[in-house]
Amino acid sequence: MARKPKDKISRRRFLEGTGVAIATATATPAFAAPFDSAQGRQAAPPQARTRIRLTINGVAQRIEVEDRWTLVELLRDHVGLTGTKIGCDRGECGACTVLLDGRPVYSCSQLAVWADGRTVQTVEGLARDGRLSPLQQAFVDHNAAQCGFCTSGQLMAATALLARTPRPTPPQVRTGMAGNLCRCSNYNAIVEAVLAASGSAPQTTAGNGGAQ
Numbered sequence: 398m399a400r401k402p403k404d405k406i407s408r409r410r411f412l413e414g415t416g417v418a419i420a421t422a423t424a425t426p427a428f429a430a431p432f433d434s435a436q437g438r439q440a441a442p443p444q445a446r447t448r449i450r451l452t453i454n455g456v457a458q459r460i461e462v463e464d465r466w467t468l469v470e471l472l473r474d475h476v477g478l479t480g481t482k483i484g485c486d487r488g489e490c491g492a493c494t495v496l497l498d499g500r501p502v503y504s505c506s507q508l509a510v511w512a513d514g515r516t517v518q519t520v521e522g523l524a525r526d527g528r529l530s531p532l533q534q535a536f537v538d539h540n541a542a543q544c545g546f547c548t549s550g551q552l553m554a555a556t557a558l559l560a561r562t563p564r565p566t567p568p569q570v571r572t573g574m575a576g577n578l579c580r581c582s583n584y585n586a587i588v589e590a591v592l593a594a595s596g597s598a599p600q601t602t603a604g605n606g607g608a609q
Contacts (some may be wrong), residue, residue, distance in 0.1 A: 454522030
């Protein structure tokens, strides 16, 4: 049985088809940003901005922010408070924890505009007159910091915990700090430091990570 010859695409049909495809791919959409002739490239579209008022570590401020900025971006990149760390940047590790109206929040998951009219406290706001807070000193005394990357977030979560539960039990500390990850796995020493700062630490040798 004879085979049917395969359909052939003429050169003319091929060129017409590819011409349409190229024209479609290179067409400039109506919403594209204007061309910046000075820079020789497409100009970035303007970003919406909002002027907000907030109090950071006791200082009232008025700041114009881009609506897309997160709170941690505002604090680190535009206010210069780099004690707040960016870890996972997706609301999971707790390294960026700050207090918003006294409540611990992941600042990587909060837009800066949401802080309008509110009070923010960062790790820089814990010390007073050049002296560490009792909690910070307890972290030093009990070796609660290993690499230190998570420490600022741990301190802020613990500060909120002690504000609502001044004399916590070890299980309460563990529950209250559960949203803050320590990649060094120094959890026992962190619990011990929080208990020491509250005045309810068990009788153990400082720094041995032996909170019960």
